[in-house]
Amino acid sequence: MTTPTSTQTETQTPDDFLRLDQQICFSLNAASRAFGSVYRVALKDLGLTYPQYLVMLLLWEHGELPVKKLGEHLRLDSGTLSPLLKRLEATGLVRRERSARDERSVVVGLTDEGGALRERALAVPRRIAAATSFDLDEIRDLRARLDKLTAALDSAELETD
Amino acid sequence: MTTPTSTQTETQTPDDFLRLDQQICFSLNAASRAFGSVYRVALKDLGLTYPQYLVMLLLWEHGELPVKKLGEHLRLDSGTLSPLLKRLEATGLVRRERSARDERSVVVGLTDEGGALRERALAVPRRIAAATSFDLDEIRDLRARLDKLTAALDSAELETD
DNA sequence: CACAATTAAGTTGTGCGCAATCTAGTGGCG
DNA sequence: CGCCACTAGATTGCGCACAACTTAATTGTG
Numbered sequence: 001m002t003t004p005t006s007t008q009t010e011t012q013t014p015d016d017f018l019r020l021d022q023q024i025c026f027s028l029n030a031a032s033r034a035f036g037s038v039y040r041v042a043l044k045d046l047g048l049t050y051p052q053y054l055v056m057l058l059l060w061e062h063g064e065l066p067v068k069k070l071g072e073h074l075r076l077d078s079g080t081l082s083p084l085l086k087r088l089e090a091t092g093l094v095r096r097e098r099s100a101r102d103e104r105s106v107v108v109g110l111t112d113e114g115g116a117l118r119e120r121a122l123a124v125p126r127r128i129a130a131a132t133s134f135d136l137d138e139i140r141d142l143r144a145r146l147d148k149l150t151a152a153l154d155s156a157e158l159e160t161d
Numbered sequence: 162m163t164t165p166t167s168t169q170t171e172t173q174t175p176d177d178f179l180r181l182d183q184q185i186c187f188s189l190n191a192a193s194r195a196f197g198s199v200y201r202v203a204l205k206d207l208g209l210t211y212p213q214y215l216v217m218l219l220l221w222e223h224g225e226l227p228v229k230k231l232g233e234h235l236r237l238d239s240g241t242l243s244p245l246l247k248r249l250e251a252t253g254l255v256r257r258e259r260s261a262r263d264e265r266s267v268v269v270g271l272t273d274e275g276g277a278l279r280e281r282a283l284a285v286p287r288r289i290a291a292a293t294s295f296d297l298d299e300i301r302d303l304r305a306r307l308d309k310l311t312a313a314l315d316s317a318e319l320e321t322d
Numbered sequence: 323c324a325c326a327a328t329t330a331a332g333t334t335g336t337g338c339g340c341a342a343t344c345t346a347g348t349g350g351c352g
Numbered sequence: 353c354g355c356c357a358c359t360a361g362a363t364t365g366c367g368c369a370c371a372a373c374t375t376a377a378t379t380g381t382g
Contacts, residue, residue, distance in 0.1 A: 017286045024300050025196040027307040032193045034314035035186040057179055078361045080339055104347045104360040125178045131317035139185050142306055146188040153195035156292035239331050241369055265330040265377045
């Protein structure tokens with residue numbers, strides 16, 4: 001067993017801190033991956049992965065966006081987006097062209113096929129919502145907490161400490 | 162802009178469902194990745210990635226475990242664990258040997274170096290906790306909700322539907 | 323005991339996430 | 353104009369997550 005000998009003094013590091021701290025990030029991770037499995041099934045007949053689906057959501061909403069903007073919305077850099085977009089282009093859902101105004105920028109838009117896929121994607125959210133068995137208020141509340149947590153982590157990262 | 166023409170009838174799929182549903186899983190994902198960045202920094206001088214750190218936590222707590230048990234605790238299969246453990250073995254923190262009782266099983270244990278690393282790891286939780294700026298109750302509550310969500314997603318997945 | 327079904331790890335292949343680096347275009351500013 | 357800092361994307365390399373498959377050991381059942 002090797003039961004930790006909880007020192008329990010006023011200062012830091014009581015022995016089982018090494019379990020407590022694991023909790024929140026691990027739970028987060030586990031939930032995220034569990035969602036992944038559910039989305040994987042729901043998105044299978046659309047031929048999309050979850051990150052690809054997120055890109056398509058943005059394009060369905062905004063019509064077209066430069067890679068930079070996609071990255072800002074999704075918190076992803078070009079190292080992740082470039083190959084992902086290349087795959088979406090290869091499957092014919094997306095079109096990429098360099099902006100005329102700024103030759104550095106690449107604008108991503110929908111092909112007809114990509115636009116048409118939206119119809120079939122409308123069934124996805126309901127399937128996901130059913131799988132969570134959370135009501136909308138619960139979801140909203142949880143989301144708010146998570147966003148607050150993310151913001152805290154982001155700003156903590158900036159500090160040199 | 163292409164503002165969706167919210168149909169708003171009684172049935173499902175009001176148009177912007179395609180944004181709402183993104184929310185919870187995306188927030189989850191974002192929080193998980195934000196944690197990843199913070200852990201990456203905190204674990205850097207230990208020479209561990211976050212998943213490797215989780216394995217070490219289990220070994221520090223339990224002494225040694227078969228790969229199967231590690232996978233159950235972490236929700237990971239051998240496809241992920243085998244190469245990860247091989248890397249930990251290569252850096253000298255971990256020892257792997259086939260069980261004598263069941264030759265199929267591989268038991269993972271700590272080397273002296275791996276055991277010694279625990280001392281330095283004790284500083285990690287505090288750094289992480291500081292970065293979240295959440296108090297313990299908040300953490301506990303959030304964790305409970307996430308675990309409930311994960312359980313719901315897991316059981317939903319089993320249903321053939 | 324023999325042999326099929328099950329189980330534990332490992333392997334292979336794909337895609338994501340991210341750091342680090344590279345390329346090329348843009349925008350100052352003297 | 354010429355040079356330099358900056359910016360947008362792409363590329364490379366590594367590790368994780370997971371599906372699908374392989375190999376080898378074990379268990380159960382006739």
